[in-house]
Amino acid sequence: AQSVAQPEDQVNVAEGNPLTVKCTYSVSGNPYLFWYVQYPNRGLQFLLKYITGDNLVKGSYGFEAEFNKSQTSFHLKKPSALVSDSALYFCAVRDTYSGNTPLVFGKGTRLSVIA
Amino acid sequence: GAGVSQSPSNKVTEKGKDVELRCDPISGHTALYWYRQSLGQGLEFLIYFQGNSAPDKSGLPSDRFSAERTGGSVSTLTIQRTQQEDSAVYLCASSLQGQNYGYTFGSGTRLTVV
Numbered sequence: 425a426q427s428v429a430q431p432e433d434q435v436n437v438a439e440g441n442p443l444t445v446k447c448t449y450s451v452s453g454n455p456y457l458f459w460y461v462q463y464p465n466r467g468l469q470f471l472l473k474y475i476t477g478d479n480l481v482k483g484s485y486g487f488e489a490e491f492n493k494s495q496t497s498f499h500l501k502k503p504s505a506l507v508s509d510s511a512l513y514f515c516a517v518r519d520t521y522s523g524n525t526p527l528v529f530g531k532g533t534r535l536s537v538i539a
Numbered sequence: 540g541a542g543v544s545q546s547p548s549n550k551v552t553e554k555g556k557d558v559e560l561r562c563d564p565i566s567g568h569t570a571l572y573w574y575r576q577s578l579g580q581g582l583e584f585l586i587y588f589q590g591n592s593a594p595d596k597s598g599l600p601s602d603r604f605s606a607e608r609t610g611g612s613v614s615t616l617t618i619q620r621t622q623q624e625d626s627a628v629y630l631c632a633s634s635l636q637g638q639n640y641g642y643t644f645g646s647g648t649r650l651t652v653v
Contacts, residue, residue: 433579458641467543467630467644468582475639514582516641524589524638526572526598531581 426451426519430530437505438538445500445513445533453521457498459489462512462532471513474498485509505537541565543645545631551651552621560616560648564633571614572642573606576628585629588614589636621652 428449437443449455456475460468472483479491489500500513512534516527544563552558564571573585584598588608599605603621608614618625628649632642 456638460641460644465646467545467646468632468642470641470643473639473641518638520638524570524636526584526587526595527642528584529574529582531579 426455426517426522426525426528428515428517428528428530430513430515430533432533433531434534434536436536436538439507440504443502443505443509443535443537445515445535447498447500447515447530448496449498449515449517450496451517451519451521453519455498456518456520457489457491458516458518458527459483459487459498459500460514460516460529461485462514464511468514471500505535507537507539510535510537543631543633543643545629545645545648547648548646549649549651551653554623554652555620557617557619558621558650560618560629560631560650562614562616562631562633562645564612564614564631565643566612567635568633568643569611569636570634570640571608572632572634573614573616574630574632576630576647577626582630585616618650621650623652626650626652 458473459471474491515530569590571588574582587595603619606616628647630647632644634640
């Protein structure tokens with residue numbers, strides 16, 4: 425069975441500082457990994473995904489994520505946080521071994537960027 | 540359409556009533572998903588439609604929940620005899636067929652059972 429964990433419910437960071445939102449996963453085969461962001465009263469928006477190739481994936485709004493197979497992690501990062509980055513972030517995984525199954529989402533991490 | 544459209548955006552219903560939630564996916568997206576988002580619980584998978592295949596209903600929490608997708612497009616999620624624990628945001632998403640595709644989400648329906 426596939427699963428994903430976001431160990432932090434809340435991350436606080438000062439504007440201009442680098443940010444990291446953590447995600448670890450468990451799959452039987454190889455993972456397809458996704459990050460989504462949810463702003464208040466909105467649906468989830470796609471940020472980036474890892475399918476294959478380079479372990480460092482660049483996405484929307486200056487975000488990037490690094491796939492680490494040995495640590496089964498896919499942490500979301502940004503070099504310099506903005507107040508407008510404050511939102512709820514979800515990591516999701518699909519196990520390639522299981523076929524075209526629905527994405528499994530983590531519980532989300534609330535990012536608060538303080539001016 | 541340009542995005543995934545869900546209606547209504549908000550629904551308040553009395554305990555025991557039935558409700559219907561609608562999702563209009565992106566044209567050409569053959570896969571359609573329903574998730575439920577409860578406070579502190581993340582996204583809970585409910586049901587998945589893919590083309591003409593039988594839907595994956597493995598996430599439906601009880602037999603009070605059902606969903607259909609007509610003509611491979613619009614989907615309706617029905618909750619019968621609503622309970623207070625059904626209060627949540629119900630999210631619909633659609634995607635192209637294939638493991639490497641992510642989802643496009645609608646804005647959700649916030650259901651409150653009083």
